[in-house]
Amino acid sequence: MEENLLNQLHKFLQEAPKATYAGDGAEVEPWRKGFKELEYKDGDWYYRDSYTGFFQSWGQEVIWFKDKPVWTALYGGGMIEKFHGDKDFAKQTFTFLKKALRQKESDFQPRGPKKLTEDDWEYECEMEGDIKSFEGNEKILHKGEVVFTHDFIGGIVI
Amino acid sequence: MDIEKLSAFLKRAKKNTYASEVAVKVTSQRPGSRDYEYIEGDLIYHDTYFGGTQFIGEEIVYENGKPTWGMNYNGYVLDNTVTEAEIDKSLRGALKQDYEDVIPVRGPRKFSVDNYEYTNKVSGDLMRFEGREEITKDNRAIYYALFHGGIIK
16 A cells, blocks of 8 residues: 555544444445444545444444455454343443543554553453554453453455 | 353354355355355355455354354465465365364364364353464465454343
8 A cells, every 4th residue: 555545544543443343333224134334434535333242242343445455454252251130230331431441642553542541441452463453452440450452454355 | 051052053164154165155244254144054154355365254153043152353465476376275174073072153173284284272161262363384474364353242
């Protein structure tokens, strides 16, 4: 991918997630059966996030430039098994997750910051790579106990 | 979903889609994606991916129309002199194998053909797992993929 396009992708990636899941954006009619999907558009750039599941889910963010898929991030996992069934607690966890996803501290950050602490909640994210290719994991602790984990992978599509 | 039923279905579904030279792609669900589908009774397996030498995709198993199991994968061809025929032979070759030594999400732990060697390391079970597979040619890495997945609930 050429430098100019890569710069535009960086910029677009800073806007799109805030306007969708992390920013409580509206869901749109899904392309994929059984999925929840959110979208964001800016000129030739188009972003769509699709995921399925609640306590444990798998999802994918895809970015198209002029209708051609150019970048994607895959993520998945969820609540630790013993909390499956506790909908209220899961919702509280996801509210904190969204807060973490909105906190951007570096130029390329596909998920949340390295660390975020608030009251009883802690978010941690470890990542290797860059916008072209990356992998990592994130977790949420509540009162010091791990309650949620996610793996993520992604990068440029060639 | 019953894990034995899922495991048996996954083995058949995967052999009859990407891993098969004769599998036919189905209508793409998203602009630019390549999609495969395998249906058996109340179960549907759907694979959708983007890219070629750097590909990324997602597989979903639906039971009675409801997403029940899924996995994500992201693969990289590391050497641009490697041909599609070489990847076909070594990767598709591995994915087509019958094996019992690891959960049926990619290939067996080890598979060799000519001077290519496929290795697969997975942790976890079909409920939730993650892993990495790699192909070497004359002991030099030419491809790797990362994947993770499990039950949807």
